[in-house]
Structure formats: C-alpha cells, structure tokens
Amino acid sequence: MRDRSTSSPAKAPIRRSGFSVDLVLLTPHGKQLAVLLNRSADPRAREKWSLPYDLLRPDETLDVAADRMGRAALGGTPSWLEQIGAFSDGRRHPADVDLSVGYVGLVPMGVPAPVGGVAAWFPMADLPALAPRQRAIVDTANERVRERLDQAPIAFRLLPPTFTLSELQSMYELLLGRRLHKASFRRALQGAWLVEPTEEWRSEGRGRPAQLFRYAPRRRRSSRRGVRFELLG
Amino acid sequence: MRDRSTSSPAKAPIRRSGFSVDLVLLTPHGKQLAVLLNRSADPRAREKWSLPYDLLRPDETLDVAADRMGRAALGGTPSWLEQIGAFSDGRRHPADVDLSVGYVGLVPMGVPAPVGGVAAWFPMADLPALAPRQRAIVDTANERVRERLDQAPIAFRLLPPTFTLSELQSMYELLLGRRLHKASFRRALQGAWLVEPTEEWRSEGRGRPAQLFRYAPRRRRSSRRGVRFELLG
C-alpha cells in the first residue's frame, strides 16, 4: 500500500530520483509530546520504525499529499498541518530518495494509534532509532511547533473542543518546557480574545470545579508595536 | 552553464523528474527591496526573466547548492541565506521540474548586478512576469524576511559593515513597511546589546554628523518571558 515504486531490486546506494513526503504527527502523551511511527514493512530494514512517508502522486499538491497521509495513518485528518521544509543532505532515508519534504501535524489528545501494531505513539524523549534524515525532520518539527506556538492555535489543536484554563496552561507548559504563572497567563489570554466560556463546569475529583472554555478567536487589530530585538547574538 | 539537462527536445507538458533550487536574492534599493533576476536563456521562454535556479548536483547539500548559486549569480556569497520551503503544486516552473526548493539570500546594499545584462535588480513593487511557482517563492521569501527580522541579523546583513543608527532605523522601516519612533528604537537597540560604536563620524551633507556603529552582538541571557498570544484569529 505504501510502496508505490516500480520493482527495483537494487539494494546498492543508488538513490531513486523522486522525493518523499514525511509526516511528523504529534500528540500530547502525559508530560510530553509523542510521535506516530510506522513499523517498517521490510524486516531487513536497518531501522524498525519510521515516520509515515510516501511519494507524491502525479498532479497532487504537497499539502494535499500530507493531509492524505495523515488520514491514512490515523483514520482522521490532523487538526493542524504545516510544511517544515526540504531535507536533503547525504543522510539516509528509508525510501532511498534524494529529497524529502517534511510536514508537522497535530492530533488532539486521546486519539489512539490504529490497531494492528503497524503504528504506535512514541514519547519524544524515548524514540527508537530512525533513519538519520527522518531524525532531523523530527527535530525540526519540534522546533517549528515551539516557534509557531504564539502565532498559530497549536495548543488548542492538541486539546479537545472544550477545555479548562488549567488544561490550556498545562499544554503551554508542556510545549514550552517551563512553568507559567497562573495570573499572568490568564491576563494575557483575556487580552487576546481567543477563548469564550461555555456554560459547563467540570469537577475533576477534589478541588473547585473549573469552567470549560472553547477556542473562539475574535478579530482584533494587530498591535502596532515597535521593534523587538529577540536576536541573542 | 545553467542548463545541465540531458538534451531533451520535448516541449510538451512532460515534467522532468528532478527538482530545482531557486534563489531569491534581496538587496535594498531606494525605498524598497529589490530581487535579482536572470534573463531567460531561451528566447522562446514564456517569461523573459526568472529567479536564479539550478538542479542539485550529486552529493551536494541543499544549503551548499544555494550558496554556490549565490556566488555564481553575484560573484560573492550572500551575507545571509535560509531555506524557505518546498514548492510543488501544479504551477509552472521554468525548469519543468516537479518540485522546487526555495532559498532567500541577503546582499548588502551597493552590490551591483553582474555586467552583461544577464542579471538585473528589480524593485519588489515592479517585478516582471515570473513563472507562477517562482512568483510564489518570491512572496514567501518576503514573508520570511519579515518573520525573521527580530530573530536574525537581517537588517545588519543588508547594511555595510559600519552604519549610522538612522540608517539602521531606516532599514527596519523599509523591511517593516512602517515608521518607527526614534527614541523607542534606540532604547530597544541599547537594551539588546547588538551594536557597538566606532570612533568614526559621518557628515551627510546638512545636519549634525552621525556616529558610525558596527554589528557586534554580545551574549545576553534569553529573557524568561510569559506567553505571547500573537495569534489574531
């Protein structure tokens, strides 16, 4: 299903001339992110697991191909998807292609990997060995998610449709890798007009029940600020 | 020189199976940025001008190829270079390849286009017709430069080694497309420890002479800020 190559028996370091699209699907998994990996079809493959990848079909857009692969890998479409670039140095790739185009996708928490053991979620900190080029793609995916965190609804796409503000803050803390102050977080969120409260409350065991919110961004003028020099040197 | 294809007389919509690297070289030109374009070698080409592009050579890294193309197009190496992604939808490209990898490069002001008329600088606002895929690459290059403006030394790479603070501010204003307040700009710059003064002053016709500065970033701790919700909805 995944192998669309014409039968080429060569195992030598001859690269196929095409290129692949490689997908990094991320979902929250406890205190960290997890990546979806496919078990290698070829038992002789040097790595047992790999990112989902495929060759681009004729007359298919890159973005469309990535979405199609997301559906193929999960049964549903990722809640967010973005290209992270082209990867081609000498590093090895399972498809033996010259070049691979990487995509990051987000999957809301709680979506299980397809049954059958062909795919599984692996925590970021405990990945099995991957082909070097795919390893680079995973690392870039991680960076990209952090970079986009404040410009795209990353955290919201990893949460269910309704969530508590504590859950939202925990998601930001997971993605940023550091703690945030409750009052500051909520004040900033208030000013951004990104969420609206629902009528529901959720009692999570002990403690005061929390109100549920949903992601409902409202138009606001982009603040005409001065320059930020974030460059560190 | 640029055409490395095996002689394929086909003019039909048959795509070559390879991919190209396309370079958007930018330099300040008056009140806006300018792009370096090559005159099409083939007089029957549908567009008279194109971005510099080439096919990746065997065992060559994408980054290396982009740098090589920058040197070939200008005689010198770009002062900054970054990949901006892979482009492949149905849109036409002069090389008739399935996929193109775009790069942005910066060139300090004052570097002339090579003599001979094979290349020329075109102001952003007044570009000639380009193949649709290259047009998309140019647009993405522009966005990327603005996105990176506060994280990479974009403005400094477009200026000569020493410059006045007014020139630096003008460069930021050019890139951002809006005016900045002088005192705020300088205060923020001061806090960022990015420049150091030289002993030289420059008298530019009328008005008080300005001190020259050079880009000399000093290490500083990354500020542990809270979250920014720049997302506009």
Next chain:
DNA sequence: TGACATTAGTGACGTTTGGTGACTAATTCG
C-alpha cells in the same frame, strides 16, 4: 555673521504591560 533649517542624540514623563504574592471560592476527604 547671524538666523534658520536639518539631522543626530538624549532626557523625562506618563501609560501600559507583565511578574508576583496573596487573597477568595468551591469542592473532596477524613
């Protein structure tokens, strides 16, 4: 030569933004 225009550079004030600790509120558990 002196008034004026022009550009560079800085000081100071008030407002907004953001970090922080401490408070109140509502629930479970014993």
Next chain:
DNA sequence: CGAATTAGTCACCAAACGTCACTAATGTCA
C-alpha cells in the same frame, strides 16, 4: 467541621514602551 486541593481574581510593583521636548552640531542663505 476543618484540612487539603484546585480554580479564579485582585492589587502592588517593576520593567517596558510611546511620546514630546529638549540639546547638539552641522549646512544654507540672507
């Protein structure tokens, strides 16, 4: 009931930022 736990808010203070106004140093021109 009281302690523990989690949610939600308030108020204080410091840092950051927009703005105006001022001083400084040059050229231009009457």
